[in-house]
Amino acid sequence: MTYPCVWTVPIEVCLPFVIIFLKMGTADKVKWDARYEGKKAPGEPADFLQMIFSGSSWVIPPGRSLDVATGRGRNALFLARMGFTVDAIDISTEGLRQGKARATVMGLSLNWIEADLARFPFPDSAYGLILNVNFLDRLLIPQIKKALEPGGYVIFDTYLIDQQNLGHPRNPAFLLQHNELLTLFKDYRILCYREGKFSDSGKESFRAQLLGQKPV
Numbered sequence: 001m002t003y004p005c006v007w008t009v010p011i012e013v014c015l016p017f018v019i020i021f022l023k024m025g026t027a028d029k030v031k032w033d034a035r036y037e038g039k040k041a042p043g044e045p046a047d048f049l050q051m052i053f054s055g056s057s058w059v060i061p062p063g064r065s066l067d068v069a070t071g072r073g074r075n076a077l078f079l080a081r082m083g084f085t086v087d088a089i090d091i092s093t094e095g096l097r098q099g100k101a102r103a104t105v106m107g108l109s110l111n112w113i114e115a116d117l118a119r120f121p122f123p124d125s126a127y128g129l130i131l132n133v134n135f136l137d138r139l140l141i142p143q144i145k146k147a148l149e150p151g152g153y154v155i156f157d158t159y160l161i162d163q164q165n166l167g168h169p170r171n172p173a174f175l176l177q178h179n180e181l182l183t184l185f186k187d188y189r190i191l192c193y194r195e196g197k198f199s200d201s202g203k204e205s206f207r208a209q210l211l212g213q214k215p216v
C-alpha cells in the first residue's frame with residue numbers, strides 16, 4: 001500500500017519517521033518547560049541586540065517583527081518596548097507564560113505563539129525584522145528569508161563551534177561553523193558581523209552575530 005502524499009514510499013516505511021519527527025518536538029517542549037520552571041524574570045535582552053539599537057549606526061524602523069524561539073521573551077519584550085509589533089514564537093508553554101506575565105507587568109502587548117517551529121508556516125514577506133538568538137535550526141533559514149519583507153532586517157546571534165570547549169551547547173548541530181552565517185546570508189547586505197567570545201546577559205560564550213538586510 002502506498003500513501004498518496006508520499007507517492008512511492010509505503011506507509012509502513014515512512015510512519016516510524018513521522019512518529020520520530022513528532023516526538024522530537026514533544027521532547028523539546030518537555031525539556032524547555034522543565035528548564036524554565038521556577039525561574040524568575042525573563043532576564044536582560046541579548047547584548048548584541050541592545051548594541052544594535054544603541055547609538056545611530058543602524059536605524060531599524062519599528063514595524064512587524066518576529067522573535068524565533070523567544071524562550072521567556074527577554075528579546076521580544078525589548079522589541080515591544082522599542083515600538084515593534086512582536087510575534088514571539090516558542091514551543092515551551094512555561095517560557096511563554098513567564099514572558100506574558102512580564103509583558104503584563106511592563107504594560108506591553110505581544111502576540112505570543114506556542115508552536116513547533118519545524119511545523120510553523122511562516123507568512124510571506126510579513127516582517128520588517130526577524131530575530132534569532134541562542135537557537136539554531138538551519139532548515140529554518142529559507143523560511144526566515146521568505147518571511148522577511150524586501151529591505152527587512154535579520155538579527156542572528158548564536159553559539160559558535162568554539163563553544164564546545166567552553167560549555168553548553170556542545171552538540172555540533174546547534175553550533176555555527178566559522179563564517180557559516182556569512183554563507184547562509186550571502187545574498188543579504190551584511191551590515192554587521194563578528195565572531196568571538198562575547199557576553200550575553202553577563203555570561204561569556206563563543207558566538208557569531210550578524211545584522212543583515214534582505215535585498216529590496
Ligand SMILES: C[S@@+](CC[C@H](N)C(=O)[O-])C[C@H]1O[C@@H](n2cnc3c(N)ncnc32)[C@H](O)[C@@H]1O
Pocket residue numbers: 025028029032046068069070071072073074075089090091092095115116117118132133134135
Ligand atoms: C536557548 S533558548 C533561547 C531563548 C531566547 N531566544 C533567548 O535568547 O533568551 C532556546 C529556545 O528554543 C525553544 N525551542 C526549541 N525547539 C523548538 C521548536 N522546535 N520550536 C519552537 N521553539 C523551540 C526552546 O523552548 C527554548 O525556549
